[in-house]
Amino acid sequence: MIAPRRKYLSTSLVLAVLALSLGAIAPSSAGVASKKASSQSLTESVARGASRSDSGGQGEGRELAEALQFAKTGKYAEASTRLFQLSLSPRFVEKRMQIRYLLGLMLYQMKMYQLSAFQFISVIREGNNKYISQSLEKLSLAANELGDETLLNYAISRVKAESFPAVHRDMLFYRIGEFQLRNEQYKEAIRSFEMVPDQxxxxxxTLYLKGLAYAQSSDAASAAKVFNDLIERKKEAPVTDMARVAAIMGKARALYQSKNWDEAIQxxxxVPRDSELWHDTLFESSWAMLRSGRFRSAISNFQSLHSPYYEESYLPESLLLRSIVYLYICQYDEMDKVLLLFSKIYRPVFKSVSDYLEKVQNPVQYFNDVVKVIQASERPGFDPSQLHSNVPYLLVRKVVKEGDFQRSYSYIKKLIAERRIIRAMxxxxxxxxxxxYSLQTLDRxxxxxxxxxxxxxxNHMIVVKAELVDLFEQEGFIRYEMINGKKELLKKRLAGKDLPKGQIGEDNSRDYYIQNGFEYWPFRGEYWLNELGNYHYVGTQSCE
Amino acid sequence: MRFVSKIVILILLALSSNRVRAETIEFSEEELATESVMPVFDKTVVVRERKVKTASRLEVGGGFGFNLAEPLYDQTVFNIVGAYHFDEINGMNLISMFLSSQLSSAGNDLKAGKGLAQGPGLPGSYDASRAPTAQNITFANYQFTAYYGKISVTKDFVMNLSLYGFGGLGMVKWTDTSKFGLDAGFGQKLYFSPNSAVRFDMLLAVYQGADPTDPKTSPGYLPAGGAPLGSSSFNTTTYFRPFMTFGYVYLF
Structure with a gap:
């Protein structure tokens, strides 16, 4: 039997994805503010660099002053060319850190964040110079633009909050909290998130991640409260506002976590139907329905979830869950059909994944194969059945939703955009x-x-493979329960006991009272977009 | 009266007995739909596993209809229709309508002189049957299916339907000549099954031909009793004729 822990794990996974999508979808106005502020501070930094360069030797000072003059007048390309030459010159050994810092500033201004980050890192690594704190600050900003975890971790683990410019401090605390959350330091993460000002x-x-930190530290009540605060804060926002919807989902999950099934379902x-997160509620609320004994409601959800609209979604657990619900109401024929469907869909997926993992070892090929599928799926008229790929499409859809891959993919796209800027110079x-140097470095x-x-x-494919092995085992147990149930039914029949009413489907006429003027549309095999979420299972309990 | 009340009682009895057999399944209010918005997907597809698939299928049928703006001749038309669907949206159709040359009741009245001024020098009668008439109109059209949906006719009877527009050109065969014509229209099909449907079309045909009210020959009108005249004996006019047709079609 599937244990509830699976639900917890999958919930955590979805929460992580959500956290990411929240970040990816909600445009950060902080970024805009950061850019303005950083532009101002960069000018100040260049000015400081200029005054320092005057104190050097006359010849050296003149060359550096020229480079700085370009920088001050906004000629960053010329300034960067000069500064790069100077940074390599043995005559400027003593000023190398200052030059690299300034070069980093120029590259940052030219939106070459990765290249600028390398300059700042070289200043920080060198140590023992007065540009470290400024470089850390700028490195944090560049890493924030790139969204690169490694760079961010590097920067925020060294930076001192009190010396960080006040204007960017919210970003710093947010990123620190995010980092701590990822490392399961929940209490520390909550403290960091609390340092982010209300304005x-x-x-x-921040509130979403704070709620998530509470939820993951098993404090579901506090999590629900934080999510509720976010819902209140967004009550004037549009119904489908991503932050608002994510907060509702978070609250529902926290309520589920605290076993408050009815409120969780409510x-x-x-979650509005025209929100991107609505699809997740179909499956997640089914768990709550099962736990609260609302079997018919759960199956109604599955009718939508297992419609052709989701045939390319990776949802093996939902099929097993559906079969369990049928087991509870002794609908063995329906149960058998669902288990057969599970095998029909996921055994080939398992084989494909196993073969692929065995055959392909080069990680770049994994990336290239997945990206090819992503690109193909974005073309108009894309038909998954015509796709010729070694990786099953529904698996690609699963992988691209994973948080780590989304971050990496977004980072790669930013690097490619940076390379495009360089090529356009x-x-x-x-x-x-x-x-x-720039092109070579970026290519690498x-x-x-x-x-x-x-x-x-x-790694995700390995996890999927292991998960499927586990689920096939679960399927075996469920099938055993089904056969056992059928056997018990036959025993009763032989003993001449009263038999339960016929199985669903035996009677094609499914008439019943229509309540309060609501119309019942008999299911005819077509699945309509506007009917998703409106299916109602009309089968009955067949257990004696 | 007694017969009608018996029928009503029988119907009520039938309905109530049906209800007695029905099982009551309660749904809580909050599980029923409260939103009219639709779920969002990367690519919006209105229907999956549609019941009536028309792509690469041939459709043949026939029926009858009316020439709605015909004053002198019988308005009834018979039609045959053929269509080939390239995909679920685009297709070609061929509509052929057979028009009647019989006079309408108004035409017969005019032939009998009803309502016409009698006397020397006056047209005591008007016999439109002496003029050439359009006998057949055939159009080849491009057909664009804009909508596929379903409609609940009764509680237990749901029909799929499609709405389409079409336009094209063709030939109009007159008694003694043929002319080109244009048409445009729209229609609706109501499907009984994936293979059969009723078809309702509304089209406007534009074509030229002899004007029976404007003969070139003396006395300038068509008194009853004369010999039939050819198209060359009439001035030409442009007809704008709306047709409404109904029919049954079968999809192969």
Missing amino acids: SPLLDK TYRE PGAWKASAIGK RIERARAKAGREIR
């Missing part, structure tokens, strides 16, 4: 030393990021 544009995301119902810049970085994303895909 911060990051507050919605809260799930508040004037010929002289591209032909210069910094131009060649992109390749490594692809390999990392490929490893993440492979």
Whole structure:
């Protein structure tokens, strides 16, 4: 029998995905504020750099002053070319950290965040220089733009909050909290999230993650309260506002976690149907319905969830859950059909995954194969049945929703955008030393990021494979229960006891009272978009 | 009266006995739909596993209809229809309508002189049957199916339906000549099954032909009793004729 822990695990996973999607979908106005503020502080930094350069030797000072003059007048490309040359020159050994810091500033201004980050890291790694704190601050901003976990972790683990500019401090606390949450330091994460001021544009995301931290630390009551605060805060927002809907989902999950099934079901119902998160409520609320004994309601949900609209979604657990509900109401024929469907869909998936994992070892190929499917699916008229790929489409859909892959994929796309900026630079810049260095560095970085994303895909496939093995075992148990149930039924029949009413489907006429003027549409085999979520199971309990 | 009340009682009895057999299944209010919005998907598909698939299928049928704006001749038309669907949206159809040359009741009245001024030099009668008439109109059309849906006719009887528009060109065969014509229209099909449907079409046909009210020959009108005249004996006019047709079609 499937244990509730599976639900908890899958909920956590979905929560993590949600947290990400919240970040990905809700545009961060903090980013805009950060850009304005950083532009201002960069000008100040350049000015400080200029005053320091005057104190050097006359010749050296003149060359550096020229570079800084370009920077001050907004000629970042020229400034970066000069500064890169100076950074390599042995004559400027003593000023190398200052030059690299300034070069980082120039590259940042040119939106070459990855390249600028490398300059700041080199300043920080060198240590023992007065540009470390400024470089850490700028590195944090660049890492924030790129959304690269490694860089962020590197920066925030070294930065001191009190020396961080006040204007960016909310971002710092948010990122620190996010990092701590990921490392299961829930109490610390909650403390960091509490440091984000109420006026911060990051507050919605912060509250969501704070609620998540409470939920993951098994404090469901506090989690529900935080999610409720977020719902209240967004009560003027549009119905489908992502932060509002995510908060409702979070609250429903917290209520489920505290075994408050009825309220959880009620809260799930508040998720608007035209929201992207509504689909998740179909499955999640079915668990709550099963736990509260609302079998008919659960099966009604499954009718939508197992419609052709979701045939490309990876939902093995939902099929087993449906069969369990049928077991509870002794609908063995329906149960058998669902178990057969489970085998029909997921045994080939298991075989494909096993073969692929065995055959392909290169992580980059994992990434390339998945991206090919993503790109194909984005083309108009895409038909999954015509897709020629070694990776099943429904598995790709599952993997691309995983948080780590989404972060890596987004990071790769930003690196590619940065490379595009470099390729669009004037010929002289591209032909210069910094131009060649930039392209080589980025190419290498992109390749490594692809390999990392490929490893993440492979890990998810391994997890899927293991999960399917587990689920096949569960299927075996469920099938055993089904046969056992049938056997008991036959025993009763032989003993001449009163038999339960006929199985659903034996009587094609499913007339029943229509309540309060609501219309009943008999199921005719077509699935209509506007009917999803409105199916009602009219079968009855067949247990004696 | 007694017969009618017996029928009513029988119907009521039938309904009530049906209810007695029915099982009561209670749904809580909150489980019933409260939103009219639809779920969102990356790609919106209105219907999956549609019952009536028309792509790459041939459709043949026939029926009858009316030439709605015909004053002189019988308005009844018979039609045959053929269509080929390239996909669920685009297709071609061929509509052929057979028109009657018989005079309408108004035409017969005019032929008998009813309502016409009698006297020397006056047209005592008007016989439109002496003029050439359109006998057959055949159009080849492009057909665009804009909508596929379903409709609940009764509580237990749901029909699929499709709405379409079409337009094209064709030939109009007159008694003694043929002319080109244009048409445009729209229609609806109500499906009994994936293979059969009733079809309702409304189309406007535009074509040229002899004007029976404007003969070139003396005395300038068509008194009853004369010999039939050819198209060359009449001035030409442009007809804008709306047709409404009904029919049954079968999909292969």
